[in-house]
Amino acid sequence: MNVTASTRGTLVQVWSPYVRLFHWSLVLCVAVAWLSSGEIMKVHELAGYSAGVLITSRLIAGLAGSGHTRFHQFVHGPRAVGLYLSDVAKGDEKRYLGHNPAGGAMVLALLACVAGIALTGWMQTTDTWWGVGWVEDTHKILGNGILVLIGLHVGGVLLASLRHGENLVRAMVTGRKRAPSPEDVA
Ligand code: HEM
Ligand code: HEM
Secondary structure (H helix, E strand, O other), X not given: OOOOOOOOOOEEXXXXXXXXXXXXXHHHXXXXXXXXXXXXXXXXXXXXXXXXXXHHHHHHHHHHOOHHHOHHHHOOOHHHHHHHHHHHHHOOOOOEOOOOXXXXXXXXXXXXXXXXXXXXXXXXXXXXXXXXXXXXXXXXXXXXXXXXXXXXXXXXXXXXXXXXXXXXXXXXXXXXXXXXXXXXXX
């Protein structure tokens, strides 16, 4: 879909080295934190705090960075996300060089979820919040609920890869994607 003779074979840089390092480090930290929860708490806390530091760096890069790293480039309102999803349902959604509107919304949801988990995890180590029911519950609900977000995220990545005939996972490794054709959104 959307592959024209003029763009086939030409690759352009989309994801900066920072975004790629951020992404795969975050995946590692969340996986280690989740697997070590209630088991090896030193590892759990280290991985969880590292995830928190990564999220903080991504917020700064999203506000002050450039190109496809900027939130401004890929964060859309609920209406645009809804229209995009209805185009997906009809099978005629546009190809985006950066995150598509639904992907952008998912990026925000993942960032907010990890931030909430790390914050409520840290709160449990303080005298003020230790043993407080809603803090523990929020940490548990978000800590397990993130699996649902991750499932939807990976499902969306695979669907978009199939629809536009490109390997988005590889693009998150190499940083490069097929150059946009005129009907794509750059
Ligand atoms: C702990 C699990 C994961 C989390 C928290 C996560 C989080 C994120 C975030 C925050 C972004 C936005 C990147 C940025 O602009 O900075 C992203 C993008 C992306 N992630 Fe993940 N991710 C996870 C797992 C995965 C896995 C397992 C895959 C591979 C199957 C994957 C593939 C991708 C791809 C391909 C993109 C770019 C999507 C696009 O082309 O718009 N992610 N992810
Ligand atoms: C991305 C980061 C994190 C994830 C995904 C995560 C996930 C989880 C999960 C799934 C649980 C088990 C909940 C249950 O019983 O069902 C848990 C428990 C817990 N987490 Fe985290 N967590 C993260 C970060 C942190 C941080 C930064 C801290 C503190 C520094 C922390 C402290 C705790 C504590 C104290 C518990 C209760 C352990 C127990 O008594 O069994 N977590 N976390």
